[in-house]
Amino acid sequence: DIQMTQSPSTLSASVEDRVTITCRASQSISPWLAWYQQKPGKAPKVLISQASNLESGVPSRFSGSGSGTDFTLTISSLQPDDFATYYCQQYHSFPLTFGGGTKVDIK
Amino acid sequence: QVQVQQWGAGLVKPSGTLSLTCGVSGGFFSGSYCSWSRQPPGKGLEWIGEINHSETTYYNPSLTSRVIISLDPSRNQCSLNLISVTAADTAVYYCARRPYYRGSNSWGQGTQVTVSS
Numbered sequence: 001d002i003q004m005t006q007s008p009s010t011l012s013a014s015v016e017d018r019v020t021i022t023c024r025a026s027q028s029i030s031p032w033l034a035w036y037q038q039k040p041g042k043a044p045k046v047l048i049s050q051a052s053n054l055e056s057g058v059p060s061r062f063s064g065s066g067s068g069t070d071f072t073l074t075i076s077s078l079q080p081d082d083f084a085t086y087y088c089q090q091y092h093s094f095p096l097t098f099g100g101g102t103k104v105d106i107k
Numbered sequence: 108q109v110q111v112q113q114w115g116a117g118l119v120k121p122s123g124t125l126s127l128t129c130g131v132s133g134g135f136f137s138g139s140y141c142s143w144s145r146q147p148p149g150k151g152l153e154w155i156g157e158i159n160h161s162e163t164t165y166y167n168p169s170l171t172s173r174v175i176i177s178l179d180p181s182r183n184q185c186s187l188n189l190i191s192v193t194a195a196d197t198a199v200y201y202c203a204r205r206p207y208y209r210g211s212n213s214w215g216q217g218t219q220v221t222v223s224s
Binding site: 001034035036038043045048049050053055087089094098101 | 144151154157166205208211212216217
């Protein structure tokens, strides 16, 4: 199985901060990585597929990059609606696996 | 616009069977997977398994001996059955439609399933 390691597990930030979350896979998975945002009591929402493709309706302040085993989700200017937990997921091969999550909270 | 709804029992007795169904309106499972995940209280997401329109299934190795995912293409529905449940299976269970080569882009509302006598 491919292991996904996210860091940090918690991140404290302020509105308009630039935020970066990383995800490392135990083997190469390019480009089969998705990023999700989850708010308390809600289902996850996909932000990015194929490591860097922004899903329809997702604000342009979100971007994804990376290749091989190392990937990054960047929020260029954090907005109040962005305080949430973020997960990466590899879909290079079955079984699919999620990262442990990164909670972005208010500094 | 694709909408996903899910339903099923929210309380299951230990050693019983968890059964949930997921329906897709405004879309199809063709060209996509029906995907199930779960989230224990206060924890992260765990992928359970998926089925494609050809009814090929893929399961989490930690659950493969207890889980069955099936598809009813005529109704645009898929189902999750998990047998021999214990308290460790208590979680919010999610169904989602995952297009090939992409992340899951349509999710059900989630079902809280509690395993308790």
